[in-house]
Amino acid sequence: MPKGKQYHHGDLKNALIEAGIEILSQEGLHALSLRKTAQKAGVSHTAPYAHFSDKQALIAAICTEGFKHLYADLKGAMARYEGNPLSQLVEGAWAYIEFATKNTEIFKIMFSSALEKEKDYPALVDITQITFGLVVEVVKTNQKAGILRPTPPELMAVSIWSSVHGLISLILEGQVSHTLLDQFTRRQILSHTLSQFCLVEAPNFNS
Amino acid sequence: MPKGKQYHHGDLKNALIEAGIEILSQEGLHALSLRKTAQKAGVSHTAPYAHFSDKQALIAAICTEGFKHLYADLKGAMARYEGNPLSQLVEGAWAYIEFATKNTEIFKIMFSSALEKEKDYPALVDITQITFGLVVEVVKTNQKAGILRPTPPELMAVSIWSSVHGLISLILEGQVSHTLLDQFTRRQILSHTLSQFCLVEAPNFNS
DNA sequence: ACCTGAACACCGTTCAAGT
DNA sequence: ACCTGAACACCGTTCAAGT
Secondary structure (H helix, E strand, O other): OOOOOOOOOOOHHHHHHHHHHHHHHHHOHHHOOHHHHHHHHOOOOOHHHHOOOOHHHHHHHHHHHHHHHHHHHHHHHHHHOOOOHHHHHHHHHHHHHHHHHHOHHHHHHHOOOOOOOHHHOHHHHHHHHHHHHHHHHHHHHHHHOOOEOOOOHHHHHHHHHHHHHHHHHHHHOOOOOHHHHHHOOHHHHHHHHHHHHEOOOOOOOOO | OOOOOOOOOOOHHHHHHHHHHHHHHHHOHHHOOHHHHHHHHOOOOOHHHHOOOOHHHHHHHHHHHHHHHHHHHHHHHHHHOOOOHHHHHHHHHHHHHHHHHHOHHHHHHHOOOOOOOHHHOHHHHHHHHHHHHHHHHHHHHHHHOOOEOOOOHHHHHHHHHHHHHHHHHHHHOOOOOHHHHHHOOHHHHHHHHHHHHEOOOOOOOOO
16 A cells, blocks of 8 residues: 555545545536545545445535535625625625636536435535525615615525526526627626616626 | 337437437436437437437437427417517516426526537527527517616626526525525516516516 | 445447348 | 447446455
């Protein structure tokens, strides 16, 4: 055995998650296999079963990591604009788009229903709900500031989240025509969408 | 050989597409394989290669069928409300959501970037562009009627499409909390989202 | 507890061959 | 032109066994 390697890996579970994320990022979803992940982590192809019941469980763990990362990015963007509700909304949405752009494959697997049944992964459900709570909070702040309409905050949060999520999803899937993407930056398209939601006239979204 | 079967199938290509759609609808994306599709069509597992260069090509053909179906549904909904721009917009969006709900697995594969490179399937690119053109048209009609803001129509079309697409995607992925879906119908959430785009006050969206 | 190797049933794809 | 069967390199998963 090579130096530094023991029979017992130590932290194989996290090593497998890291290896999986690396394969995903570099080679894409189709290349992600348990056997390759095990090989990358330096163990036999059956070793992962000591830590994950099946491939789905590994994917769930990768998704959970992705959501934690996304949550941190959103939280950071919003903290940077504390006291300016509209900027919190816009920069939060922009952080969402940047996360999806920089971590395309992880973003895709997070929302690609590679998971059959979400129910069985409580850690994943937790972080998704906490992330949604962040959106609800920024919506409430903007409603108090008279920027968003006073509709039920959860409803407004779903509408806004859908708009931002749908936009970056369609762009990443290549569904938005190239001619449009040449005419307008992603930032401009996002601004246009969000300005539909806002009561203030011509908000200065464009960076 | 069973009666009615010849060595030459006749229309194997379409039979394979149909078989693929059936597997997809009944067993889901993970169960869709070339070998199973061939078996369902009653041919050997290598026969598909006479009509499709690889699995991606079969998926592209299935996606093309899906978009044709979606286009027909949208066109139908809009034709039913000719002369009423706002209803055309709302019912078109609703038809999109109904298509996704009734053909969940096909809808997912259509937007799940199971295709690596869209470029190589001109029939698929064509129908997606024609479908987007439908959205642009209904946007223009609503702008003329003073219902939507006079922003560039393609930009408005992308914003609205994103909102509707994002909404049904998040719902189908199970990302929208059950408590919210118990409180509001899909129709109500859609209405809430679209009403943000409209200049008319409190449009009577709820069916 | 943690990991291995053989084994099984499945894949996608290629290729020489048959009609 | 259209289809078959054998073959290859890959999968996910199970299981008896080793440390």
